[in-house]
Amino acid sequence: MEISEIKQLQINATKARMGAIIGTYNAKSGHPGGSLSAADVFTYLYFKEMNVDPQNPHWADRDRFVLSKGHCAPSLYAVLAMKGFFDWDELNSLRHVGAMLQGHPDMKGTPGIDMSTGSLGQGISTACGMALAAKMDNKDYRVYTVLGDGECEEGQVWEAAMFAANQKLDNLLVIVDQNGLQIDGPVEEVGGIEPLDKKFEAFGFKVIKINGHSFEQIELAFNEAKTVKDKPTAILMKTVKGKGVSFMEDQVGWHGKATNDEEYKLAMAELEGQLKELEG
Amino acid sequence: MADKIVKATRESFGEALCELAETDKDIVVLDADLSAATKTSIFAKKYPERFVNCGIAEGNMIGVAAGLAAAGKKPVAASFAMFATGRAFEQIRNSVAYPGLNVTIAGSHAGISTGEDGATHQCIEDIGIMRTIPGMTVLNPADHWEMKAATKAALEYEGPVYIRLGRLAVDSFNDPESYSFELGKGITLHEGDDVTVIATGLVVNEARKAVEALESDGIHARLINIHTIKPIDKDIIIKAAKETGKIITVEEHNVIGGLADAVCEVTSQFCPVPVTRIGVNDRFGYSGPAWELLEIFGLTETNIKKVITQVVNS
Numbered sequence: 001m002e003i004s005e006i007k008q009l010q011i012n013a014t015k016a017r018m019g020a021i022i023g024t025y026n027a028k029s030g031h032p033g034g035s036l037s038a039a040d041v042f043t044y045l046y047f048k049e050m051n052v053d054p055q056n057p058h059w060a061d062r063d064r065f066v067l068s069k070g071h072c073a074p075s076l077y078a079v080l081a082m083k084g085f086f087d088w089d090e091l092n093s094l095r096h097v098g099a100m101l102q103g104h105p106d107m108k109g110t111p112g113i114d115m116s117t118g119s120l121g122q123g124i125s126t127a128c129g130m131a132l133a134a135k136m137d138n139k140d141y142r143v144y145t146v147l148g149d150g151e152c153e154e155g156q157v158w159e160a161a162m163f164a165a166n167q168k169l170d171n172l173l174v175i176v177d178q179n180g181l182q183i184d185g186p187v188e189e190v191g192g193i194e195p196l197d198k199k200f201e202a203f204g205f206k207v208i209k210i211n212g213h214s215f216e217q218i219e220l221a222f223n224e225a226k227t228v229k230d231k232p233t234a235i236l237m238k239t240v241k242g243k244g245v246s247f248m249e250d251q252v253g254w255h256g257k258a259t260n261d262e263e264y265k266l267a268m269a270e271l272e273g274q275l276k277e278l279e280g
Numbered sequence: 281m282a283d284k285i286v287k288a289t290r291e292s293f294g295e296a297l298c299e300l301a302e303t304d305k306d307i308v309v310l311d312a313d314l315s316a317a318t319k320t321s322i323f324a325k326k327y328p329e330r331f332v333n334c335g336i337a338e339g340n341m342i343g344v345a346a347g348l349a350a351a352g353k354k355p356v357a358a359s360f361a362m363f364a365t366g367r368a369f370e371q372i373r374n375s376v377a378y379p380g381l382n383v384t385i386a387g388s389h390a391g392i393s394t395g396e397d398g399a400t401h402q403c404i405e406d407i408g409i410m411r412t413i414p415g416m417t418v419l420n421p422a423d424h425w426e427m428k429a430a431t432k433a434a435l436e437y438e439g440p441v442y443i444r445l446g447r448l449a450v451d452s453f454n455d456p457e458s459y460s461f462e463l464g465k466g467i468t469l470h471e472g473d474d475v476t477v478i479a480t481g482l483v484v485n486e487a488r489k490a491v492e493a494l495e496s497d498g499i500h501a502r503l504i505n506i507h508t509i510k511p512i513d514k515d516i517i518i519k520a521a522k523e524t525g526k527i528i529t530v531e532e533h534n535v536i537g538g539l540a541d542a543v544c545e546v547t548s549q550f551c552p553v554p555v556t557r558i559g560v561n562d563r564f565g566y567s568g569p570a571w572e573l574l575e576i577f578g579l580t581e582t583n584i585k586k587v588i589t590q591v592v593n594s
Contacts, residue, residue, distance in 0.1 A: 108380060122370075129344035129348040
């Protein structure tokens with residue numbers, strides 16, 4: 001990737017973070033922490049990786065994305081808005097009565113959302129179903145899903161992992177956003193999922209470990225995944241929960257609460273500063 | 281009338297899937313290691329490339345079905361009623377029903393007539409569980425011909441459907457030449473004005489025998505077969521309540537949550553009449569031969585006759 005391209009992705013990711021802060025602030029609720037940790041990979045998916053058409057969101061041959069950790073929708077919504085699936089101003093009414101943008105992704109109401117999710121552990125199974133449909137129809141679209149690390153405590157994740165390997169779903173890419181924190185505390189204290197790489201390997205996956213905030217590493221991993229045959233790939237990406245807003249970074253308390261007026265101003269000022277630097 | 285067929289509805293279901301798949305290439309069948317029992321094995325043998333064994337992982341199976349449906353397929357996901365609707369309830373609720381996806385969920389070995397396997401496998405809650413999910417259609421066919429027609433209707437329907445299959449071989453009482461299935465419409469099998477018996481599934485035939493036998497005793501009971509429990513046929517129930525004044529429900533399900541409640545929801549709002557409920561009286565089953573259990577639990581002709589007589593004479 002050219003440096004200018006990386007910079008453009010970084011600009012979009014910063015805007016996605018701003019969208020997540022704007023959305024949750026206006027909703028007076030939501031999940032900023034994980035929205036910020038996954039903002040880079042969402043940006044990469046929609047601005048570099050996936051073959052989608054915002055003018056034709058139901059295009060049968062498009063690549064699919066399932067946000068298995070559905071609570072991190074705010075930054076995904078921001079990315080979809082930037083991509084042109086709907087108006088950016090929809091973020092102002094996130095979680096409001098009658099709004100297009102629901103608290104968790106709703107495939108029926110929101111263009112660009114390929115699957116309704118929110119109940120942890122379920123998205124990865126639906127992604128398997130889509131990948132299987134592509135195989136059955138001899139189509140070459142790929143299916144991407146992002147899981148939380150805490151989400152990997154759900155048994156269904158491992159049912160799905162077993163299934164994906166057994167069905168040789170090499171068109172499925174499972175991305176785990178390892179920000180290390182869940183509602184009740186550090187993932188390793190609450191649930192204990194490590195060694196996650198060995199688990200996915202034992203379940204039949206090609207495993208690639210990266211820094212989830214490095215677009216260079218994301219690109220290398222995604223490109224390597226495309227060369228893997230007869231097995232699914234898991235990209236385990238280390239991230240910082242709350243990435244980009246210093247007072248939120250690595251703070252478990254920012255898993256599921258919105259900024260107040262003062263915090264909102266601080267967060268936006270910080271992100272605007274980052275944006276100015278990138279655009280300068 | 282064509283020859284009587286004695287067949288479990290699960291088998292009729294497996295046959296129907298094969299017939300429908302001939303013309304509908306989008307039909308895909310999933311099972312969770314019970315294909316020999318749910319009879320999706322009939323489909324698997326004929327269409328191996330469109331059959332997916334998901335292993336003993338019902339939650340994932342329902343999710344995979346949702347993903348297939350989102351990608352344009354018409355998936356049918358089968359397991360025992362207990363595991364399909366119990367274990368995978370939340371996957372059905374959130375991954376299938378909330379997005380309104382075209383998934384047919386088939387629950388076999390429903391009810392007490394599962395027999396020897398005992399209480400863990402005798403699902404008496406599936407209708408109640410499925411009925412409470414917004415937008416879910418719930419079907420409970422009574423015999424071979426009805427199951428074949430209901431399976432076709434389920435796969436032609438846009439949206440999630442739950443269909444209940446029985447393990448036990450039963451007499452087919454419908455006449456294939458005159459039988460017609462309409463989703464959401466009850467069928468009057470016997471006319472009468474003394475009382476209305478409303479039955480569903482495997483016990484419809486038991487109720488039919490009871491009602492016909494009572495004619496010679498001078499009791500004229502109406503019999504309605506409800507194959508679609510949701511959306512229920514309000515009109516046929518209200519009419520029966522008005523014309524006969526008394527209703528008896530018969531189902532191989534807990535008396536809580538199933539047909540009895542569905543009928544009472546209609547009568548209590550539109551035409552309150554006494555409703556006597558024959559079903560499993562909020563208790564677990566146990567092991568034993570199916571017909572013996574059905575007799576003990578009061579779900580055969582003998583007890584249905586007794587209850588009708590009591591209600592008419594009360």
